[in-house]
Amino acid sequence: MSSVPGRDPRNQLAAGSFLGFWCLAGWWSLAVTPALSSDDYGVDPGPGLLPRLVLTILTVGALLLIGNGMRRMLSEPAEPGFWDRLRRGTLVPAIFVATLAIYVPAIDLIGYVPASVILTLAWMTFLGYRSREGGPISPLLQAGAGTAIGVGLIYLIFVHLIGVPVG
Amino acid sequence: MISRVRLCRRISFSVSAIAAALLLSACGSPQDDVFPSGPITLVVNWPAGGGMDRAGRLVAEYARRHLDVPIAVINVAGSGGAIGIRHVAEADPDGYTVGILGASLVASQYINPNANAVEDIDLIAFLGPDPAALQVRADSGIDSLAEFVTTAQSEPGSIKNGNDAPGGVSHIAATLLERTANIELTLVPYRGYAPTVSAIVSGEVQSATLPVHQLIDQHEAGDVKILGVMAETRHFMAPEVPTFREQGIDLVTGDWRAIYLPNGVPEDRRAFLENLFVATMNDPEFQAAARQQSFFISPMGAADTQRFIADFDEALYPVLLDADLVKARHK
Amino acid sequence: MIANFLSVAWTVLTDPYLLGMSALGTVLGITMGCLPGISSTMALAILLPVTYAMSPVAAMMFLMAVFSASVYGGSISAILINIPGTPGAIVTQLEGYAMTRKGEASEALTLSLFSSTMGGIVGLIILMLVAPIVASAAMQFRSPEFAMATVFGLTMLAYSTPGSTFRGILSGMIGLLCGMVGFDVVTDVARFDFGTTALQSGIELVPLTVGLFGLAEVLRGLESDARRAVTTPALGTLFPSLTKLRKLWKTVLRGSALGAIIGAIPAAGSAIAVAVSYAQEQRLSKRSAEFGTGVPEGLAGPEAANNACVGGALVPLMTLGIPGDTMTAVLMGALLIHGLRPGPLLFAERPDFVAGVYVALFFALVLTVVFGTFLIRYFVRLMRTPSHVLLLIIALLCVIGSYAIRNNVVDVYLMLAFGVIGYVMTRLEIPVAPLAFGLILGPILEENLRRSLIISDGSWLVFVERPIALTMLLLSVAALSYPLLRRFIDRRAPDEPR
Numbered sequence: 004m005s006s007v008p009g010r011d012p013r014n015q016l017a018a019g020s021f022l023g024f025w026c027l028a029g030w031w032s033l034a035v036t037p038a039l040s041s042d043d044y045g046v047d048p049g050p051g052l053l054p055r056l057v058l059t060i061l062t063v064g065a066l067l068l069i070g071n072g073m074r075r076m077l078s079e080p081a082e083p084g085f086w087d088r089l090r091r092g093t094l095v096p097a098i099f100v101a102t103l104a105i106y107v108p109a110i111d112l113i114g115y116v117p118a119s120v121i122l123t124l125a126w127m128t129f130l131g132y133r134s135r136e137g138g139p140i141s142p143l144l145q146a147g148a149g150t151a152i153g154v155g156l157i158y159l160i161f162v163h164l165i166g167v168p169v170g
Numbered sequence: 171m172i173s174r175v176r177l178c179r180r181i182s183f184s185v186s187a188i189a190a191a192l193l194l195s196a197c198g199s200p201q202d203d204v205f206p207s208g209p210i211t212l213v214v215n216w217p218a219g220g221g222m223d224r225a226g227r228l229v230a231e232y233a234r235r236h237l238d239v240p241i242a243v244i245n246v247a248g249s250g251g252a253i254g255i256r257h258v259a260e261a262d263p264d265g266y267t268v269g270i271l272g273a274s275l276v277a278s279q280y281i282n283p284n285a286n287a288v289e290d291i292d293l294i295a296f297l298g299p300d301p302a303a304l305q306v307r308a309d310s311g312i313d314s315l316a317e318f319v320t321t322a323q324s325e326p327g328s329i330k331n332g333n334d335a336p337g338g339v340s341h342i343a344a345t346l347l348e349r350t351a352n353i354e355l356t357l358v359p360y361r362g363y364a365p366t367v368s369a370i371v372s373g374e375v376q377s378a379t380l381p382v383h384q385l386i387d388q389h390e391a392g393d394v395k396i397l398g399v400m401a402e403t404r405h406f407m408a409p410e411v412p413t414f415r416e417q418g419i420d421l422v423t424g425d426w427r428a429i430y431l432p433n434g435v436p437e438d439r440r441a442f443l444e445n446l447f448v449a450t451m452n453d454p455e456f457q458a459a460a461r462q463q464s465f466f467i468s469p470m471g472a473a474d475t476q477r478f479i480a481d482f483d484e485a486l487y488p489v490l491l492d493a494d495l496v497k498a499r500h501k
Numbered sequence: 502m503i504a505n506f507l508s509v510a511w512t513v514l515t516d517p518y519l520l521g522m523s524a525l526g527t528v529l530g531i532t533m534g535c536l537p538g539i540s541s542t543m544a545l546a547i548l549l550p551v552t553y554a555m556s557p558v559a560a561m562m563f564l565m566a567v568f569s570a571s572v573y574g575g576s577i578s579a580i581l582i583n584i585p586g587t588p589g590a591i592v593t594q595l596e597g598y599a600m601t602r603k604g605e606a607s608e609a610l611t612l613s614l615f616s617s618t619m620g621g622i623v624g625l626i627i628l629m630l631v632a633p634i635v636a637s638a639a640m641q642f643r644s645p646e647f648a649m650a651t652v653f654g655l656t657m658l659a660y661s662t663p664g665s666t667f668r669g670i671l672s673g674m675i676g677l678l679c680g681m682v683g684f685d686v687v688t689d690v691a692r693f694d695f696g697t698t699a700l701q702s703g704i705e706l707v708p709l710t711v712g713l714f715g716l717a718e719v720l721r722g723l724e725s726d727a728r729r730a731v732t733t734p735a736l737g738t739l740f741p742s743l744t745k746l747r748k749l750w751k752t753v754l755r756g757s758a759l760g761a762i763i764g765a766i767p768a769a770g771s772a773i774a775v776a777v778s779y780a781q782e783q784r785l786s787k788r789s790a791e792f793g794t795g796v797p798e799g800l801a802g803p804e805a806a807n808n809a810c811v812g813g814a815l816v817p818l819m820t821l822g823i824p825g826d827t828m829t830a831v832l833m834g835a836l837l838i839h840g841l842r843p844g845p846l847l848f849a850e851r852p853d854f855v856a857g858v859y860v861a862l863f864f865a866l867v868l869t870v871v872f873g874t875f876l877i878r879y880f881v882r883l884m885r886t887p888s889h890v891l892l893l894i895i896a897l898l899c900v901i902g903s904y905a906i907r908n909n910v911v912d913v914y915l916m917l918a919f920g921v922i923g924y925v926m927t928r929l930e931i932p933v934a935p936l937a938f939g940l941i942l943g944p945i946l947e948e949n950l951r952r953s954l955i956i957s958d959g960s961w962l963v964f965v966e967r968p969i970a971l972t973m974l975l976l977s978v979a980a981l982s983y984p985l986l987r988r989f990i991d992r993r994a995p996d997e998p999r
Contacts, residue, residue, distance in 0.1 A: 010930065018668065018929040025675055029693065038690040046959035050685035050692060053947045057677045064671040089928060092724030099723050099896075100921055107900065107913050123893045130723070130889030149890035157897055160536065165547060166242050167905045168211065217827070217907065218546030224834045227550050245546075247907045248702030250684065257908075281689055284698040330956060335686045358955055359687050361948060364830060368823050372640040374956065387822050387844035462840045495689060 012075035013085045019068030026062045029054065099126070115169040116158060123150040205265060205439050209240045213269040215254025217247040221363075225297060225427050225465055226270040229447070232456040236446055250337070252278050252285035259290045263432045265439035270297070273425045276483050277337040280490050283498035292431045293479060294440065295447035296470035298460075301401035301424035302343035303411070305385045305394050306377045307370060315397045315417045318377070319351050326354035332366040332375035335359045336495055339425040340366065343379040343400060345489050350421045370394060381424060382407055383464035400424055407464060423485070427465075428475055444472050502629055505856035506863075513562065513860055522559045523861065526566025527868040531876060533567075534574020537584045537711050538902020541571040545831040549838075557839035558857055564835050565861035568828060569811050570869050573617050576804060580609045581884055582895050584715035584902075589771035589807035591710065591937050592779045595663060598718075599795035607881045612797055613804045614873040615746065616753045620805030621866040623757030624764065624812025628819070629859050632848075635813070636820040639765040644956060645963050648949035649973040650766060651942040654773035655935070656977040661780035663793025664932040670981075672932050676939015677946075679704050686948050687955075699911045708903040708916040710937050716899045716920030717927060722892045749801045752782055756805030763806075764813020770825065771810040772941050775803040780980075811862070819855060820848050 033039050039051035102122065109118040127149050131142025161167045214226040223245060230241040246254035251274040261267035269291075278285040306312045310329075312321060322329050333340040336359070344357055358375050360366040363384050370378045371388060378385070382405045388394035389408060398414045399405050400423050414421040429447045431440060450456055451469035460467050470478065490496050513519045526548075533544040548567055552560035575586020580597035593613065600609035627635065642650070659669035682693045683703030694700040756778040763774035782802040783789045792799050815832075817823045822844025824830035836843055841854060848855055884891070903916035926933050957963035965971050 014930060018931055021925065021929055021931070022671055022675070025678060028695075029678055032693045032695060036690070036692065038688075039692060044688060046955050047687055047951050048954055048959075050688050050690045053950070054678070054681055054692065057674050057681075061671060061674045061678070064667070064674070093928075096720035096723045096924065099720065100917060103896065103900065103917055104914075107910065107917075111910075119897055123897065126893050127890055130892070131887075134887075134889055145887065145890065149886070149893070153890070153894040153897060157894070157901060161901045161905060165539070165905065166244060167901060168244055168908055169901070169904065218543050218831070220830065221834075223546060224549075224838075228838075231550055231553060243550075244908055246909065248909055249698075253702055253907075253909060282684075282701070284701060336689045356955065358952060359948075360952075361686050364824050368640075368817070368821075369643070371821060371823065372643055374643045387842060387846050391845050393845075459838070463834070463837045 011082060011085050012072040012079060013081075015068045015072030016076070017089065019065045019072060022061060022065035022068065026058055026065055029058045029061070033058070102126070110169055115162065116154060119154045119157075120150055123153060205442060206237065206239045208266060209242050210237075210265075211267050212241050212243045213254050213258050213267065214243060214245045215247065215251040215257075215269065215271050215274075216245065218245045221300075222270065222272055222427065224463060228456070228460060228463065228465075229270065229297065229429070229450060232453055232459070233446055233450040235453075236449055249282060249285070250274055250278050252282055255286050255291065258430065259286045259432050261432050263434035263436075265431065265435045265443060267432065268443060269430050270427060271430060272300075272427050273339050273342075273482065276479065276486055277342065277490065280487065280496045280499055281337045287499060288479060288483060290433065292433050292435065292440070293428050293475045294431055294444045294472045295429040295451065296468070296475040296478060297427040297429065297451060298465060298467040298469070299401060299424055299426045300381050300466060301399055301405060301422075302340060302379050303382045303399045303405070304347065304377065304379055304397045305370060305389070306397060307373065308393055308395055309373075310376045312397070313395070315414070315419065318397055319353055322351075322353035322355060327356045329355050329377055330358050330375040331355040332358050332360055332369045332378040334366075335361065336493060337490070340379045340381075342486065342489060343423050345493060346421055346423050347379065349489065349492070351419055382411075405466065406461065426478075426482075428479070502852065502856065505852050506629065506859055509853065509856045509860045510863065513864060519559055519562050520864070522555070522563040523566045523864045524868050524872070526563040527570040527865055527872055530567040530570025530865075531574040531577070531869065531872060534571030534586050535577040535880075536902065537578060537586070537715060537898045538707055538905040539586075540707060540906070541568060541575065541587055542827040542831055543906070544571045545828060545835075549831060549835055552835060553838065557836075557841060560835060560839055561857055562861045562864065564832060565858065566865035566868065568832060569621060569808070569862060569865040572808055572811055573614065573869050573873065576613050576617065576807070577610065577880060580613060581606060581880060582715060583718040584899070585710050585937075587771065587807065588706065588941050589775045589803070589810065591714075591772075591934055592658070592775040592803040593800060593807065594714065595779070595793060595934060596796055596799035599793060600797075600800065601884075603795050605795065606884060607877060609795075609800060610877045610880065611874070612749075612801055614870060614877070616749070616756065616801040616805040617808035618866050618870050619753045620757040620760055620807065620809035621811055621862070621869075623754070623805070624761040624809035625859060625862050625866070627761040627809075628812040628815055632816050632820050635762065635765050635816045639817055640821075641969060642766060644949040644953040645967050645970040646973070647766070648946055648953055649964060649970040649977075650773055651946040651949070653973040653977050654776045655938060655942050655946075656980050657773075657780040658776040658938045659935050660980045660983075661776070661783045661792070662932045662934050664930060666981075668930070669932045669935045672926070673935035673939040676936040677943040678939075679709065679936070680940045680943030681947070686944070687951050699914075702909075702911075704915060704940065705906055705912055706937070706940060707906040708912040709919050709940055711899050711903045712916035712919030713923035713933055713937060715895060716916060717923030717933070719892050719896050719899070720920060720924045721927065722888060745797070749797060752798045752802045753805045755781060756802035757809040760806030760809025761813045764810030765816045765825070770813055771807055772938065774806040774810055774813075776938065778802040778806040815858070815862070818843055819858065821845060822847075
């Protein structure tokens with residue numbers, strides 16, 4: 004309904020591939036679960052009907068996007084720098100997700116509070132130095148205060164009051 | 171304006187009072203030689219707000235009165251109750267983790283290859299059964315269990331029965347009914363009891379195999395008739411409804427609730443907890459509160475509970491085998 | 502009913518204890534509702550034991566306040582940090598969070614407070630006056646209607662979601678796939694579990710939305726050359742100007758009416774109601790092209806609908822004793838504890854008690870405004886925390902919130918995965934909200950679709966033979982084909998199906 008911004012054909016290619024991954028995973032899982040292709044369920048169309056229907060629509064959509072993108076890439080002059088723009092700035096978020104993936108098992112190993120303190124202190128200090136937003140307060144001090152208040156409050160509310168069993 | 175300020179103050183006071191109380195109660199001072207010396211965790215294997223959750227929180231509330239330490243209730247839900255049972259089965263067997271579960275334990279050990287079996291845990295107390303019943307819509311013209319059986323026999327599959335998904339308690343009840351009475355129904359699956367109640371009230375199905383209390387109001391109002399209770403004795407909420415046995419069909423089934431521990435809890439602690447929970451369930455105040463929530467209470471100790479569940483297991487296996495639901499632990 | 506209502510209301514007004522309980526419930530409801538991972542259902546269940554020792558009336562005052570206020574609380578986190586507290590708030594954040602990013606956080610919060618209160622009151626009035634009629638209409642809804650209602654809700658959202666409808670539908674399809682993960686409800690076959698136990702219990706809504714919206718937003722905020730993720734909003738005026746409210750009153754009324762009626766549909770009510778309201782406002786708005794960039798109508802309508810659903814959801818509970826969703830199921834549990842079994846008998850024989858429930862809801866709504874206006878200042882001030890400190894605290898909240906919902910560590914990893922997925926989707930300009938909707942509505946759709954076929958002996962005609970189902974089916978088809986038809990009429994060379 005809303006307007007579609009003038010999209011780079013390579014965006015269509017990338018979006019189509021993203022959807023394509025879901026299709027591949029889905030079809031593969033369907034193929035290795037024999038119960039989903041059986042139609043031995045009486046009047047019930049069975050657990051395989053909707054997955055097949057949805058995957059078909061998704062596959063057609065992904066192919067349309069990829070096809071459209073390819074066609075336009077051949078016919079239109081390419082604007083430079085698309086892939087760079089798509090990648091720009093993703094390094095820090097990627098590292099952040101990786102540290103979160105380490106943080107979760109670390110909660111079990113060293114306890115909720117130590118793990119959270121290390122995570123937030125390190126990241127807040129790094130981000131504070133990067134943005135130099137803290138004004139007169141030094142980023143380290145600010146990170147310390149932020150960690151103490153943030154982790155303290157979350158621990159108080161979730162672990163003490165609500166009783167979430169962590170660590 | 172003044173009153174608002176005062177109100178806010180009073181409220182902030184009560185909030186902090188509650189917070190302080192919760193904080194104090196959460197900090198026990200554990201000593202090693204006395205049991206229990208710290209808070210006990212009661213794991214409910216279904217989400218907050220359901221019947222199992224209410225039962226668990228009620229037990230915890232009254233068991234607390236026999237104890238110096240708090241009991242914290244947590245919900246570990248998922249995979250039809252199997253995740254919460256695994257949580258307890260794999261907890262430290264120090265007696266500080268207990269759980270409450272129901273008939274799903276027995277069914278899911280066959281249906282779900284990843285679920286724990288009855289042997290993986292230590293059942294220590296029985297809360298009570300939650301017997302299934304057979305309900306029909308008043309406008310179906312069926313007035314008795316005998317008529318129900320005749321109708322279902324003369325036109326197999328003509329009666330649509332609302333029940334759980336396969337392996338759920340009301341589905342098991344419906345399947346057992348088909349087998350014992352030698353009839354054929356069309357089993358229509360619903361996700362849980364409330365949607366099944368809706369379905370029979372709206373007329374999408376003609377009958378249901380729900381626990382007694384689910385449709386008691388409609389029964390009293392005359393929209394739905396409870397034809398029989400699948401229990402050994404009549405139900406306190408509908409004493410005028412005869413049991414299936416009284417009507418010549420030998421069928422006793424339904425859900426139940428029991429307290430369990432991980433395997434390997436030291437004998438003295440196990441005995442302490444068994445006594446604690448049996449005493450709680452025999453507490454008249456607890457029984458009154460439970461009755462008000464429509465829980466049928468008939469307490470049993472560890473030995474009787476394990477015997478009961480072994481029998482239940484015995485009766486259930488052929489049903490699941492017949493329904494092609496046994497995917498693990500073939501006998 | 503009116504006389505009963507007024508007399509009970511007077512009793513409450515003159516009893517500081519009852520009023521205090523309602524106030525306490527309101528404050529706890531708002532705060533718990535805006536914490537990620539604490540759903541309204543959980544807030545109710547956690548606070549339920551507190552009421553064991555109270556009188557039935559006090560317990561009702563307290564719990565209704567928690568229920569109603571937590572729905573508003575869910576919108577606060579949606580508007581401020583892009584984490585929806587209730588399913589309905591997924592639509593709230595489309596415009597609400599966009600307004601926050603423009604620096605209009607306090608305006609968005611105040612607007613949401615006023616429209617949700619209006620919605621709540623309209624819902625309450627409908628509950629009081631015509632509950633039995635709404636209930637009997639809701640009973641016309643059987644499996645085929647549920648199936649078509651979910652199709653309708655999904656199409657409405659895909660149609661109106663910011664970005665292309667075509668991509669919105671595909672995003673919804675991914676949501677449907679996610680909703681199929683785990684044991685199938687009709688046959689108990691495990692699907693899309695990729696051989697692991699981790700996925701067998703399915704994908705919960707909370708980890709998915711917390712990751713898809715909350716964590717993904719944190720990741721965007723971490724981009725090196727990024728604009729600040731959460732701009733410091735000016736406190737601004739707390740009371741929206743009368744002219745602004747006057748412009749929105751029709752929107753709010755439409756949203757309220759939709760919510761109160763559609764809210765009576767069990768399980769899916771609020772999600773469908775907000776989607777329909779959003780699509781409706783977009784269709785009627787002069788600024789429809791700007792939807793997604795912080796348009797007040799797009800916030801006010803769905804917010805009104807979301808809270809009007811509270812009244813709607815109580816209809817089947819009060820008149821028939823059937824809880825339509827998990828929240829009303831906990832409320833029913835609370836009533837049972839105090840020896841009251843909601844249903845046709847209680848409804849007919851205890852008008853004083855029924856009035857008590859309505860009064861409890863009424864005070865909850867009024868007190869939500871009182872505390873809401875008071876708290877908004879502080880919430881907005883919290884957002885002035887330096888953004889890098891705030892981002893880390895939100896990330897911690899995402900982790901513990903997704904764990905708290907069922908104490909399962911798998912949910913935390915799922916949340917992380919959906920954080921990445923949401924981040925990638927935004928970069929690729931694929932709308933995210935339909936995915937979450939697919940997850941909510943997908944299981945309801947499949948279950949009802951297949952059940953309809955079991956009941957109709959396998960005949961697909963069941964969806965066109967029943968008038969309500971047919972109407973919703975036709976409306977969905979029309980909404981989907983409209984962009985396509987327009988393309989043929991425009992005869993412009995399209996670069997992509999829209």
